[in-house]
Amino acid sequence: MARPRLLVVSMSLPVTAKRTGEESWSFTMSPGGLVSALLGLKEFETKWIGWPGVDVHDAIGKKTLSITLAEKGCIPVFLEEVCDQYYNGYCNNILWPIFHYLGTPPEYRNDATITYQSQYEAYKKANQIFFDVVKEHYEEGDVVWCHDYHVMLLPQYLKEYNSKMKVGWFLHTPFPSSEMYKTLPSRSDLLRSVLTADLVGFHTYDFARHFLNACMCILGVEATSEGIVDQGKVTRVAVFPIGIEPERFINTSELSEVVQYMKKFKNDFGGRKLILGVDRLDTIKGIPQKYQAFEKFLEENAEWRGKVMLLQIAVPTRNGIGEYQKIKDQCHYHVGRINGRFGSISSVPIIHLDCSIDFNQLCALYAITDVLLVTSLRDGMNLVSSEFIACQKAEKGVLILSEFAGAGQSLGAGAILVNPWNIKEVSSAIGEALNMSHEEKERKHKINFQYVKTHSTQQWADDFMKLTLTNILCSKLIEITTSAELGAGLAATLELPEHDVIQQYSKSNNRLLILGFYGTLTQPMKNQERRGDGMNLELHPQLKERLKELCSDPKTTVVVLSRSEKCILDKNFGEYNMWLAAENGMFLRHTSGEWVTRIPEHMNLEWIDGVKHVFKYFTERTPGSYLETSEASLVWNYENADAEFGRAQARDMLQHLWAGPISNASVDVVRGGQSVEVHAVGVTKGSAMERILGEIVHNKSMATPIDYVLCIGCFLGKDEDVYTFFEPELTKKAKSLSSSGSDSPKKVSSTIVDLKGENYFSVAIGQTHTKARYFLDSSDDVVKLIGKLCTHNNA
C-alpha cells in the first residue's frame, strides 16, 4: 500500500524567510526543538504548512516566496495583521505560560486595546487562515498532522469541512494539571476542537493524563479504554515521546570541520572544564536559576574557581513579548554579577551569548562538553539533552537534567536529575558531575546513547502514522482516576517450631504440603543475581532427591503453588509426583495429567494490552527492568535497575495505570518490593486454594481428612491469603467443598480437613511482617526442614 502523504501543520516553517529584493528571499533555520525534530522526517512524502516568519503584504512577495518555499516542500501561511495578537499574544503570552504553570501575565504589550478577547479573536482568525491553506492543498488520503498549541482550533475546522479527513494533533509542550488549565477562559472550546481529531498525542503520560482529566472535568466527557468518548465519537489519546535524528548529530560531529572546531574551542577555553547550556532565551528554561546554582557551586567550591566555566547559548526567541525582554535583562544581571565576583583578569566563569550558533559549532560544543546543564522549570521534552548525548566523544560528559523536562522520564536513568528550583541541589549536582569517575560516566552515557539511538524522530512519526491509520491504539489509552496503592498492616510472627512441625508430621496420616517456588525452593539469591526473565528459575540442587522422597510418600500430597508460568513448573517439577499450580493457581495439574485452566469464562482480560503498553513504555525507559507476562497477569520488575530511579518510575507507572487502562477494570495492582504486578481480580494464591483442594480431593482417594498442613512461601502481600485459608476457624469454607455440586469428592470422610491449631503451620520466608504464623530465614532452612521430614519417613 502506498504511504499516505503527510501534511505537517505548525506555527513556524522549518525555515525563516528574509526578503532580499522584490522577488528574492534568503532563509535561515527556525529555532526550537519542534523544527529540528520534524526535519528528521525522511520516510514520508511531507508538505509543511506554516508561517514563514515574516509579514508579506504584497502579491509579488507572496507569490515569489510561495514558489521559493515550494522547492523546499514548504507552503506559507500569511498571517498578516493577526500575527502579533495571535503569536505574541494568545499563543505565547496566554497559552504558553498556562501550559508551563506560569499563570497568565497581564499583558504582553502596553496597549489598552489588546484584551483577552481580542487575542482570542486573533487566534480564531489565524486558525481559520491555517485551515484555508490546508483546504487548498489537501488531497484525498492525506494525513494532516497539526502541531502544538498554536493550532488547537484547526482540527475542528478541518473535520467540519471534511469528516473523513485523517487528523492528528500533537502537543510539544506540557499539558498542565487541570487545575491550571481551568483558568483559561476559552478552555472548553479548545478542548472540544482537539477532541475532534482522530489521534491526540503527548510526550509523556503525565501530560496525557492531565489532558484527559481536563476533558472529563471541564467537558464532562467520559474517558474509557477506547479513549475520550463524546456522543459516540472516540478520540484516541496516545503517548509517543519525540526523538532526534541521531545520525545527523553523530555524523556531523565526525566532520573534519567540526573536529577543528573542537580543537579550537578546547584551546580557547584554556583547559577549563566546560559546563554547557543551550536554550532558547525563554522564561521556562530556568536560565537565571542555572546561574544562581553555578554561583553557589563556585561559592562553596573555591578549588574549582578558574578551572570550570559555564557557556550559555541563549537563542533569541519571541522578542515581541515583554516577559522575554525581562528574562534577558535578568540573565545579564546575573552574569555580570557572578563574573564580577568570581572572574579574574584572564578569565570569567560565565560566557553568555545572546545568539544562535551554527550547527557544526553546536555539535563541536556538545562533543567537548563535560557537563550539559538543563534546568528547565517546565519543558515539553528538551531535545538539547538528546543531541548532546548523540555527539559525545571519547571522554563522556554528564547530563544534569531537570526533572520537569519531559526528557527526564526517558533519559533520567543516565542523567543526574535535579529540581531546578533547588539551587543547592543543582549546585551539588554540578560537583557530582565534575567529580564523577570515568566508569560511571561511561555507564550513564551508554544507557542514554542506546535510548537516543533507538528512539528517533522517524520512529516517532512512524508511530503517529501507524496509530492514525490503524486502530491499534486502544492499548495506549489512558483514563483518569485516582491513584491508590495496596498495603497491609500485619501482626508479628514467630520462629518456626521445627520440633513441633516434625512431631505433628509423624503423627499425621493425610498431609498436605503447599510450597511456593521462587525464594522457597530456589537457592537464596542476592539482588544482583536475581532472575532476569523468570525463565532461569531453578530448583535448589539439594532439594532434588529430598523432594522426590517426600512426594513418593502416599501419606503426603505436595503442591507447588507459584506465580511462574506452566512451562517453568513443568521444567523443574515434571518428574515429581505432585500438584503444580501455575500463575497463582490459574492453571493446575497433577504431574501425571494435563493442565487445566481455572480462568473463568466471564473473566474480562481486555485491560491486558493497555497495561502491557504502559509496562513496555517504562521497561524501555528503565534500564535493567523487565516485563513478565502471563495469561492473566503482568509483572514489571525493576530489581536489576537503579534502585532509586526504579522506585521513581514505579511511582509514575502506578499513577498511569490507575489513571489509564485499569481505571475501570477488575484487576488487582500489587506493588512488590521491586515490582509492580497487575492481575485479574481474585487471582491470588488464597483464592486458588479452594479450587486446588477441590481437585486434590476429587482425584485422590481420601480415607481420612487432611490432618496436617504445612504451607511455606516467599509470597507477595496479596498472596498471603493462602496462609489464612487453612486457619482452623476458616475450615468451614473447605468443608463446604465436600457437599458442593457434582464435583464433590466421592470418597471422603465427613470433613475434608481436620485442622486444629497444632497441626497447621504457615511459614513465610525471610519475613516477620506477614499473615503467616511462623517464619524461616531463607530457603536453606526449607532444605534442612524437608531433609528432616524425609529422615522421619525413613525412620
Ligand SMILES: O=P(O)(O)OC[C@H]1O[C@H](O[C@H]2O[C@H](CO)[C@@H](O)[C@H](O)[C@H]2O)[C@H](O)[C@@H](O)[C@@H]1O
Ligand atoms: O517557534 P518559537 O516560538 O520560537 O518556539 C520554538 C518552539 O518551542 C517549543 O518547543 C517545544 O517542542 C520541542 C519538540 O517537541 C520540545 O522538546 C520542547 O520542550 C518544547 O518547548 C514549541 O512547542 C514549538 O512549537 C516552537 O516551535
Ligand SMILES: O=c1ccn([C@@H]2O[C@H](COP(=O)(O)OP(=O)(O)O)[C@@H](O)[C@H]2O)c(=O)[nH]1
Ligand atoms: O543556536 C541554536 C542552538 C540550538 N538550536 C536547536 O534548538 C532546539 C531546542 O529544542 P528543545 O527541544 O531543547 O527546546 P525548545 O527550544 O524547542 O523549547 C534544539 O534542536 C537545538 O539544536 C538552534 O536551533 N540554534
